Amino acid sequence: xxxxxxxxxxxxxxxxxxxxxxxxxxxxxxxxxxxxxxxxxxxxxxxxxxxxxxxxxxxxxxxxxxxxxxxxxxxxxxxxxxxxxxxxxxxxxxxxxxxxxxxxxxxxxxxxx
Amino acid sequence: xxxxxxxxxxxxxxxxxxxxxxxxxxxxxxxxxxxxxxxxxxxxxxxxxxxxxxxxxxxxxxxxxxxxxxxxxxxxxxxxxxxxxxxxxxxxxxxxxxxxxxxxxxxxxx
Numbered sequence: 001x002x003x004x005x006x007x008x009x010x011x012x013x014x015x016x017x018x019x020x021x022x023x024x025x026x027x028x029x030x031x032x033x034x035x036x037x038x039x040x041x042x043x044x045x046x047x048x049x050x051x052x053x054x055x056x057x058x059x060x061x062x063x064x065x066x067x068x069x070x071x072x073x074x075x076x077x078x079x080x081x082x083x084x085x086x087x088x089x090x091x092x093x094x095x096x097x098x099x100x101x102x103x104x105x106x107x108x109x110x111x112x113x
Numbered sequence: 114x115x116x117x118x119x120x121x122x123x124x125x126x127x128x129x130x131x132x133x134x135x136x137x138x139x140x141x142x143x144x145x146x147x148x149x150x151x152x153x154x155x156x157x158x159x160x161x162x163x164x165x166x167x168x169x170x171x172x173x174x175x176x177x178x179x180x181x182x183x184x185x186x187x188x189x190x191x192x193x194x195x196x197x198x199x200x201x202x203x204x205x206x207x208x209x210x211x212x213x214x215x216x217x218x219x220x221x222x223x
Binding site for chain 1: 147156162204
């Protein structure tokens with residue numbers, strides 16, 4: 001049973017560039033949430049996708065956008081990167097029904113220089 | 114004030130000790146509660162969901178106190194391998210956004 005997978009593992013970008021991160025959910029999961037984790041902090045919720053629509057959004061600017069595909073995988077896009085976007089980006093997946101426990105992928109470590 | 118707050122830590126304990134973490138939440142509409150464990154530079158791993166009646170998994174016991182709006186995690190007979198950061202998380206709608214505390218670091222020494 002494959003767990004949550006994310007790609008790439010690490011990424012280095014320059015300020016102002018754009019980045020796309022990818023997430024494939026655990027088998028049987030249909031909901032994908034994205035989180036940003038800065039060093040020494042707990043993960044912060046970015047948004048959640050279910051049935052290919054953004055269902056909930058945290059306090060992140062419009063530079064952060066996403067997409068969910070029919071196979072439930074998801075992408076996170078960040079435009080106009082800032083130094084402060086450097087963080088570990090985690091996706092977590094769950095089934096909407098009947099359980100709701102979220103399982104995390106290994107994350108993508110993004111460094112913006 | 115943050116919506117979810119944890120003991121600041123770090124906790125440094127000897128092997129075999131019992132250690133307890135507390136986590137308070139401010140929104141009474143919170144419905145679901147979890148403890149995650151996160152090793153250095155790794156993803157959070159679900160340790161336990163926390164039920165109203167409390168639950169136990171081996172050396173780990175989680176409790177929920179809705180009246181006082183806190184959850185706790187007790188680790189008995191600590192092992193070196195328990196060294197990690199422990200994150201509590203709550204959400205207001207099942208399956209929705211998780212709100213995390215800042216984490217409490219545990220270091221178990223020989």
